[in-house]
Amino acid sequence: MGGNDVEHSHGMHVVHDGARQAPPLLLVHGSGASGGSWAPMVPALAGHRHVIRIDLPGCGHSPPAPPYDVPVQAARVAALLDDLGLRHITAAGHSSGGYVLTALAEQRPDLVGSLTLISTGPALDAFLPQPAVLRALLEPPLGPLLWPLRTDAMIRKAIRATAVRPVDVPDELVAGVRSISYRTFRAMDRRTTAYVAERSVPERLAALRLPLLVIFGAADPRWEPSSAHRYERVPDARVELLPGVGHLPLLEAPEATGELLLGFTAADAGAPPVLP
Template sequence: MSESSLTPASEDVTVHGVHVVIIGEPAAPPLLLVHGSGATGSMWAPVVASLATRYRVITIDLPGCGRSAPMSTYTVARQADRVAAAMDELGVGDLRVVGHSSGGYVATALVERRTDLVGGLVLVSTGPSHAALLPEPAIIRALTAPPFGPLVWALRTGSMIRRGLAATAAAPITVPDSAVSDMRRTSYRAFRAILAANVDYIATRPVPERLAEAGKPLLVIFGDRDPRWDPASAHDYEVVPGAQVHHLRGVGHLAMLEDPDALARSILDGAP
């Protein structure tokens, strides 16, 4: 699905420093889409139109990413608090929240810290613990790791960003131009701080254990060829009472770009 097929945004605002785009009928139930590390809300573009047939779709740029303001510290809890403040200001409640990759940590923290705000949770390619992490592709290390990471990051082109993303996919992808443009806004400092915060979050306690106590409906979606997190680790979430686990065939880490129709169907059919 092309970006041009998207329904026009009903709102495009920045609230509490968080850039928010809202698409869909105001009376529809709200669905918040949370991107992963180094990405932005515009990464969800290929699935938004489909999801907006049923939901009022809300995409955000997490703090320090894309068009959102930076923070002094990027703990996952503080990121979640900033997102919650934005949702409160917009008058949005009873959210269904979809988190991609490490965006699932922010989504989980929202459940932990604001159980009143979240009605159900969908995690897409969200690693449950460090044990599930697979070796990082070489191009991503080149883009992000010290000592040369800051220089490469500053000089990175749209082509480099697309190649880095493609290294985490199992199928050919088309990255929206808006996503590339927004990703280039993110500073190296913010990116590294966010990565460190994610490491701390799952080192403190694995995600399935956190959600097992939360009492919220959960759908877990993984590509069966994910090169970043062991696809079999999706079953770690089965400790969460009533959790549904779904694998997308032939899909890697970027389901919204690799098979947006399959991802949208999975969310529409199974979102709690």
């Protein structure tokens, strides 16, 4: 797994790219994925930021570590940031990674200066019927049988099922997905669903008054794309829909997604990345 520096902390595999003196940017992947999701965007981001990618417990190079409740995951990320001596970071989450970061901001508002959510559904009623290949692989009764038989080609097919543009799936991401057990994936999925069912994400964020950027593919097949506008109820929120893009802006439109992210976080560029 490439990067300037690799470490393990609080049960998580952590990759650092870019200069440590640059403003920090934390990237959190979605469930069933890994830090490799961000690979196409990292070179451009690392030219301006200290990019920190993590593999959540049970994903990628991180060993399983139940429970997988979203607030528990957020507390682990908070402990990592405390160890790194970071405050007021810019943070971006893809899909359910956005829920972990929302919970982080709820628990520790001192750690998050601004938040970007990419393809993060606002509430369960915005969830769409999933592509057949995903239902077969992820849900009982076929899921537990097919999961151990996954080939690299099957993993790539499943990932591409959520895109609407042709995408190159990084080897790094395929390897990270392969390491996830079916048991871990299902546990994470259940706990993520419970977090969103308890309270919608826009409602949670409205109470925090945190600068927010929401990026959605205008053709997302996993979440109703128009549901992105629900985030407009959040003070200081900006919503961007990418035309002709599905659930994977990180892979389908990495340049446009990276430009939006860097532009949004530019205001934080002067924030001190390390505690005095």
